[in-house]
Amino acid sequence: MIQMRKPQKQLQQPAELEDILQRGEVLRLALCREDQPYLVPLNYVYHAGRIYMHTGHEGYKHWFLAANPRACFEVTVDAAAVPAPLPCKWDYRYRSVIGFGRVSVVQEEAERQEGLAALVGRFAGPGAPEMTAEALARACVLRLDIESMTGKANCI
Numbered sequence: 001m002i003q004m005r006k007p008q009k010q011l012q013q014p015a016e017l018e019d020i021l022q023r024g025e026v027l028r029l030a031l032c033r034e035d036q037p038y039l040v041p042l043n044y045v046y047h048a049g050r051i052y053m054h055t056g057h058e059g060y061k062h063w064f065l066a067a068n069p070r071a072c073f074e075v076t077v078d079a080a081a082v083p084a085p086l087p088c089k090w091d092y093r094y095r096s097v098i099g100f101g102r103v104s105v106v107q108e109e110a111e112r113q114e115g116l117a118a119l120v121g122r123f124a125g126p127g128a129p130e131m132t133a134e135a136l137a138r139a140c141v142l143r144l145d146i147e148s149m150t151g152k153a154n155c156i
């Protein structure tokens with residue numbers, strides 16, 4: 001496991017990291033093409049140990065992913081300023097995950113549907129209407145396979 005400079009802040013239990021991924025709503029996906037980094041925020045769902053995102057079929061992120069599928073990602077929850085009488089004593093509370101992995105465009109129809117259904121369920125809840133065949137066909141579903149990740153908590 002990667003060791004942090006401040007080990008007392010490092011989350012040790014896989015369940016703590018999974019909790020962050022389950023509760024987070026926005027994932028910052030960092031990509032790299034040659035020596036150019038690109039970071040893009042996306043909604044996501046953590047499902048069956050993987051991360052699913054949906055997006056269009058074109059654009060910068062596809063241009064980066066075609067050159068290099070390797071990614072770094074970050075998710076933060078429970079973020080809030082922690083006031084103190086002295087300005088230099090203020091702190092910031094958070095729980096966060098940073099991980100590494102590979103992103104691919106999901107091609108298999110059953111997995112596309114499963115990923116999209118998980119995303120819709122995550123944000124719209126169980127009563128959400130089913131996606132139409134047209135919307136399903138239009139969506140590009142990305143899967144991020146996590147290779148490693150660390151969790152950190154501050155002021156918790």
Ligand SMILES: Cc1cc2nc3c(=O)[nH]c(=O)nc-3n(C[C@H](O)[C@H](O)[C@H](O)COP(=O)(O)OP(=O)(O)OC[C@H]3O[C@@H](n4cnc5c(N)ncnc54)[C@H](O)[C@@H]3O)c2cc1C
Binds near residue numbers: 053
């Ligand atoms: C909280 C949040 C959630 C989002 N969720 C989703 C999602 O689930 N699915 C989805 O497809 N998109 C989502 N977006 C939009 C996403 O960040 C991108 O704008 C979008 O996916 C297009 O990315 P692209 O690489 O194709 O950019 P392109 O349309 O190809 O544009 C590339 C250019 O625009 C700039 N750019 C791209 N995105 C942004 C941005 N967000 N802010 C400022 N400049 C930008 C880049 O720097 C680059 O110069 C979300 C944005 C936010 C802020």
